[in-house]
Each structure stands twice: as structure tokens, then as C-alpha cells.
Amino acid sequence: MRAMIENYRNLPAGHCGSGAMRNLIYHYTGLELDEGVVFGLGAGLDSVFFTYEQAKPPFMLFGRGSSMEVDLAETLGMDYSEQAEPDNDKAWADVREAVLAGKPTMLSGDILYLDYREFKVHFPAHRFVLLGFDEEREEVYIADRVRAEPETCSMQALRLSRNPPEAISTFNAWGQFTSGSVRHSLPDACGLALYKTVTRMHGMDHSQLDLMGAAQGGGGHEIAVGLKGLLTFSRHLHSWRQLDDATDHVRYVDNAIIKYGTGGGFFRNHFAVFMSWAREQRPDLVSIVTEQLAHQAAVLWNDLSPTMQQLAERPGEEALWQQAEAQVDDIYETEYSLFGHLGDTVLRTG
Structure with a gap:
């Protein structure tokens, strides 16, 4: 056959x-639809960090959630x-x-x-x-x-x-x-997707955390998502300089930002495209400030990649560790501001 x-x-x-x-x-x-719009309508953006002892390095870092495809169907009806x-x-x-x-x-x-x-x-x-x-x-x-x-x-x-x-x-x-x-108009779908994204990044929606926990089968793994996932990644990054050899850790992060099929910028390139589109669809929810912050986050993630490449080549260089840690801190502050501003409008309208 x-x-x-x-x-x-x-x-x-x-x-x-x-x-x-x-x-x-x-x-x-x-x-x-543009691919970035599809990603955003699926409330795909996230920051997922979890320890996974069977892997090398013993953690995974994802820039999208687990249910984007199904969530996309829900937002579009x-x-x-x-x-x-x-x-x-x-x-x-x-x-x-x-x-x-x-x-x-x-x-x-x-x-x-x-x-x-x-x-x-x-x-x-x-x-x-x-x-x-x-x-x-x-x-x-x-x-x-x-x-x-x-x-x-x-x-x-x-x-x-x-x-x-x-x-x-x-x-x-x-x-x-x-x-x-x-069944849903594009402006309505956009509003639903923004609400999902904001509540997940702020930790109000536990669905992605629950899905990752189920996939891991419990057992004491450290799992964090959204803005908390970014903070957890930052905390682990600060500890890696104490390792005898952190080469595989920083090389993995570099790959996760771009090479693992993220569309660039740890999926932030796609989200920035979506936010520009969303501002046209829902100007009541997305301002020029939030659009610019989304694009800034994408730039910051992309800029982190070459720093990780340099650290993989020179893992003992203290100045590079300090640079990487400062860059991750800047990413967190930018995304905290992005989802703070977006939350002010999206959560108010429900």
C-alpha cells in the first residue's frame, strides 16, 4: 500500500x-497568517527552565510553552x-x-x-x-x-x-x-492570546507548569516557567562559573536561543512580529511601548548568543561571565516591564 x-x-x-x-x-x-502571528496567537511565548539529570547538560531551557498548537486552535475557534x-x-x-x-x-x-x-x-x-x-x-x-x-x-x-x-x-x-x-475574528483571537500569554508569564495560569511536571513524571525535578523561569535560569547561570567545565552548559544556551529552531531570539523574534500585528488588531491592548519592549527583548536574547559562544571557547574568562549575567539580568528587566505594561491593559479588560 x-x-x-x-x-x-x-x-x-x-x-x-x-x-x-x-x-x-x-x-x-x-x-x-505570518508564522510569527501564528506563534503569538497560540500564546506560544514562555521561559521554561527545568533540571533533567539524564541530559547533558542536566537541564533544559525552552522559549515556548507545551500547548501552543492546541491553544492556537482555541484562540481562533x-x-x-x-x-x-x-x-x-x-x-x-x-x-x-x-x-x-x-x-x-x-x-x-x-x-x-x-x-x-x-x-x-x-x-x-x-x-x-x-x-x-x-x-x-x-x-x-x-x-x-x-x-x-x-x-x-x-x-x-x-x-x-x-x-x-x-x-x-x-x-x-x-x-x-x-x-x-x-469561528473567532482575528481581533478577538488576538485578545484571547494576549490574555493567555500574560497570565502565564506572570504565573497566574499554571497550565504550562502542570504540563511540564506531568511530562517529567514528578520526582523532584526543578521546574519553573514564565518570568519565574527566567529568574531560575539566571540563578543557575550565576552558579555555572563555579563548575570545573561549564562548556556544555553555555553551548546549550547558545543553541537554545537560535539553533534549535526558535525562529531566532529564543522565540522572541516571532513574538515581536506578533506584537506589531497585535497593535494593529488591538490598539486598546497593545501600545507602542509594549511593541517596542517586545522587539527589545528579541534583540537582547539574540545578543546573548555570541556571548555564550565566547564563553564556550573561553569558559575561564571572568569578564565574559559578568557580561553574560548582566545580559540575562537586562533580559529579565525588559520582559518584566513588557508583561507589566501588557498586563495593565489585558488583565483590566479580562
Whole structure:
């Protein structure tokens, strides 16, 4: 059996989740949105820091939350849902049937196992779209963020990626659209997304913390999100200079800011695009000050990356540690101000 969805437009993207959702939304609804707008409408921005002893270095740092794709559907009023399936055979049968029905389907997996990707470290919850399969060749065909053309992956590699035997698993999570409806206007969706983002960054909404805790399975891991996540990252950074060798720690941070498919600036580039768009959609909620602070945050995160690169090369240089710590402090102050100003308007209107 061979099946292939031929009419899927796959625009390359800076980030896997927002890129995949942008393309899926266009396919199912015809709605054309910038990738940064998609990211922002999904209330994607966050600062997630958690310790993870099995990893090297023993922590992870994410600039987006866990539920952006589902939250995007909620803010826009779309008929899209996601589910996990621990049974690998059933998980494949479910998405196979979707392809046979001509429905491009969102998948989630660990990028390490995808044999067409050169990026070979554990990176859980990578998003990509299943377009087809060939059972005789034992291949699947995937729309991913790097190239417009479909990627070819072995079925075994896909199976391992979707529910890996080690590290963090999303347990064959997959998402599907059941209609092409978009029930909320863009200004209304913008307001809903801003409210979600503000309440999460301020720690009023615990959903991302709960999701990360569930993924970690409890067990004493340190987990912090939002502005508190930024502070936790800053505190750990201050302690790294005491390590015998902090090279892998600072190199990871550099990669997390840009190279791990964030769209640049630890996802702040995308959020800045969204904030400029949001100011047009909701001038009652977004001022020129908050728009400028969002762009400033993106610049500060991007400027931190070369400092991390220098620290990886010269981890014993005290002046570089001081520079990095000052930069992270500036990032926190900027984002504290950003979400303080935004909170003043968004929380008042509810």
C-alpha cells in the first residue's frame, strides 16, 4: 500500500510548531497568517527552565510553552485536537487512516531519531506533518520546517521518534483538523492570546507548569516557567562559573536561543512580529511601548548568543561571565516591564 497527499503547501519556517500550524491552517481553512502571528496567537511565548539529570547538560531551557498548537486552535475557534496513544501499533494505524482519508496530520517526536535530520541530540516534541507512506519500501513522507519538499524517513525511525525508548516521550501524540471553520475574528483571537500569554508569564495560569511536571513524571525535578523561569535560569547561570567545565552548559544556551529552531531570539523574534500585528488588531491592548519592549527583548536574547559562544571557547574568562549575567539580568528587566505594561491593559479588560 502506498498513499501520498499531493496538494499540501509546505512553506519552510523558523520554528517547527508554528510553521506546521501555519501550513495546516492554510490547508484546512485557507487562512493566510505570518508564522510569527501564528506563534503569538497560540500564546506560544514562555521561559521554561527545568533540571533533567539524564541530559547533558542536566537541564533544559525552552522559549515556548507545551500547548501552543492546541491553544492556537482555541484562540481562533478552530476544530483541531490532539491526543496521545501509548500503543505504538495503534498510534501508527490512526495516522495511517488519516493519510488514506487525504488528511495531513500533525505528529510529535524526538528529532534525534528522524533519519533525514542531521541534528543529532535528543530534542523532544518536535513537530512535523505526515503526508504519506509506502509500506513496501517501509518509508513515510514528512513535511518538516527546513525544506518545502517532503522528507523521506524510515518507518522504524518514525516509530522510535514518536515514542522513544529513552529521554522524554510525547507518547505518539498527533493532531487533526475535523473542519475548516474559524469561528473567532482575528481581533478577538488576538485578545484571547494576549490574555493567555500574560497570565502565564506572570504565573497566574499554571497550565504550562502542570504540563511540564506531568511530562517529567514528578520526582523532584526543578521546574519553573514564565518570568519565574527566567529568574531560575539566571540563578543557575550565576552558579555555572563555579563548575570545573561549564562548556556544555553555555553551548546549550547558545543553541537554545537560535539553533534549535526558535525562529531566532529564543522565540522572541516571532513574538515581536506578533506584537506589531497585535497593535494593529488591538490598539486598546497593545501600545507602542509594549511593541517596542517586545522587539527589545528579541534583540537582547539574540545578543546573548555570541556571548555564550565566547564563553564556550573561553569558559575561564571572568569578564565574559559578568557580561553574560548582566545580559540575562537586562533580559529579565525588559520582559518584566513588557508583561507589566501588557498586563495593565489585558488583565483590566479580562
